[in-house]
Amino acid sequence: MSTIRKNLEKIRQAVEEACQRAGRDPSTVRILGASKKQPPQKIREAFEAGLRLIGENYVQEARDKKTALEDLPLQWHLIGPLQTNKARYAVKLFHCIQTIDRPAIVKELSKRAKGLSTPLEVLIEVNVGGEETKAGVNPEELPSLAEQILETPFLELKGLMTIPPYRENPEEVRPFFALLRSLREDLKRRFPEAPLTELSMGMSHDFKVAIEEGATIVRIGTALFGPRDY
Ligand SMILES: *Cc1c(COP(=O)(O)O)cnc(C)c1O
Numbered sequence: 703m704s705t706i707r708k709n710l711e712k713i714r715q716a717v718e719e720a721c722q723r724a725g726r727d728p729s730t731v732r733i734l735g736a737s738k739k740q741p742p743q744k745i746r747e748a749f750e751a752g753l754r755l756i757g758e759n760y761v762q763e764a765r766d767k768k769t770a771l772e773d774l775p776l777q778w779h780l781i782g783p784l785q786t787n788k789a790r791y792a793v794k795l796f797h798c799i800q801t802i803d804r805p806a807i808v809k810e811l812s813k814r815a816k817g818l819s820t821p822l823e824v825l826i827e828v829n830v831g832g833e834e835t836k837a838g839v840n841p842e843e844l845p846s847l848a849e850q851i852l853e854t855p856f857l858e859l860k861g862l863m864t865i866p867p868y869r870e871n872p873e874e875v876r877p878f879f880a881l882l883r884s885l886r887e888d889l890k891r892r893f894p895e896a897p898l899t900e901l902s903m904g905m906s907h908d909f910k911v912a913i914e915e916g917a918t919i920v921r922i923g924t925a926l927f928g929p930r931d932y
Contacts, residue, residue: 736923861900872908879915
């Protein structure tokens, strides 16, 4: 069995166990392969083992890999920051942009997504730890950004995403995951019509805790693909 297949099996097992602990249905959690700095061949192996969801951090890198993997029905998400001048490429490459964090990028995407046959899915990235170096909106700015997206045709607000502060012990990250979930609940109350189903949270070292706190997408890099190439 290939290493990637074994890794994916192990991750699936851990997802199931975390769901069991939380009383959740495992089919409500999707594994996204975070494949930045990994060669297309590894993504192909993961696809062959059953992975369907891929997250890339850089628009150009995603474009190259999508070309190399054209024959595979993968769903591509952007999980890295989006610059305004890349928006027009991003709307063509990605099914979902997980890193919406400011009004200017919503405005730009609204221009670029005009006329798409299906709306572009987006998640708002929230800075749950209040770290200055991290991307994401502050929780106070979240409702107005959500409202802006909900008023924009061709964009579909599916939920929230976060990269919490790093802690050696994943248990210490739990409050940040719980915060993202409660922010999502607040938004649902405020905008009951919005399809706010997704919580993209949890990476290789803390995804089990994230699932216990309600994650619907876990973004797994090294635990799936091994160390990054460069
Ligand atoms: C790299 C990356 C991941 C995956 O990180 P691992 O620790 O390798 O699992 C998840 N989310 C984002 C936004 C990333 O940039």
